[in-house]
Amino acid sequence: MFKDRIEAGKQLAERLTETLPQSAVVLALPRGGVPVAAEIARRHGLQLDLMLVRKVGLPAQRELAVAAIAGADGSELTVNEDVAAMAGLSQEEIRDLAEPERAELRRRRTVYLGDRKPVSLIGKTAILVDDGIATGATTRAAIAAARQAGAHQIILAVPVAPSEVLDRLRREVDKIVCLETPEPFHAVGAHFRDFPQVSDDEVTRTLAAFAPPA
Numbered sequence: 001m002f003k004d005r006i007e008a009g010k011q012l013a014e015r016l017t018e019t020l021p022q023s024a025v026v027l028a029l030p031r032g033g034v035p036v037a038a039e040i041a042r043r044h045g046l047q048l049d050l051m052l053v054r055k056v057g058l059p060a061q062r063e064l065a066v067a068a069i070a071g072a073d074g075s076e077l078t079v080n081e082d083v084a085a086m087a088g089l090s091q092e093e094i095r096d097l098a099e100p101e102r103a104e105l106r107r108r109r110t111v112y113l114g115d116r117k118p119v120s121l122i123g124k125t126a127i128l129v130d131d132g133i134a135t136g137a138t139t140r141a142a143i144a145a146a147r148q149a150g151a152h153q154i155i156l157a158v159p160v161a162p163s164e165v166l167d168r169l170r171r172e173v174d175k176i177v178c179l180e181t182p183e184p185f186h187a188v189g190a191h192f193r194d195f196p197q198v199s200d201d202e203v204t205r206t207l208a209a210f211a212p213p214a
Helices: 005-015 033-044 081-087 091-113 137-148 163-169 200-209
Strands: 025-028 047-050 053-058 061-070 076-079 125-129 153-160 175-180
Touching (some): 005 153, 005 175, 025 033, 033 047, 033 125, 033 153, 033 200, 047 091, 047 200, 053 091, 053 137, 061 081, 061 091, 061 137, 076 137, 137 153, 163 175
Parallel strands (some): 025 047, 025 125
Antiparallel strands (some): 053 061, 061 076
């Protein structure tokens, strides 16, 4: 049980004790991953940026991800094939479900970053950070987007996740740092004593504190 996202971020920062290249970029999955990622970036003196990602939920069960989109324009679509088959959804239907989420992703980019350009990942180590993983759908989309953006190495850093999901993700990243893999796994928020929703204002303030000099 973590006190809150900040404590989890500090613990992750301590676990990332290997020498990280100063060109490494910490990429937070908003919104919950931002307070966690900020502690890692602060501890290691690294750049902090966003990996914009959105879950695409089932029409009748929005919390169950049938897919996820990532990237500045949401062009990276990753489908949860098991959920899609269970729901009987075609690829075209999933793309239609993703379209409103693309609009929200673009809105968030404008709100959080304004005209600030994304940090280049070409040839760099990308440290993807979230406050936890449940199904792994959004995480897989984020990984694919980081690869597409040119990251040379990808490290996934999260406080808590199911072990079976991490096992599947290991094939897609270079390293995973996860503090807890509880069994059975119920929900990410169940492993934090204080787990409020992270606001747009908090994300904006945090990113502003790490903004490169003009």
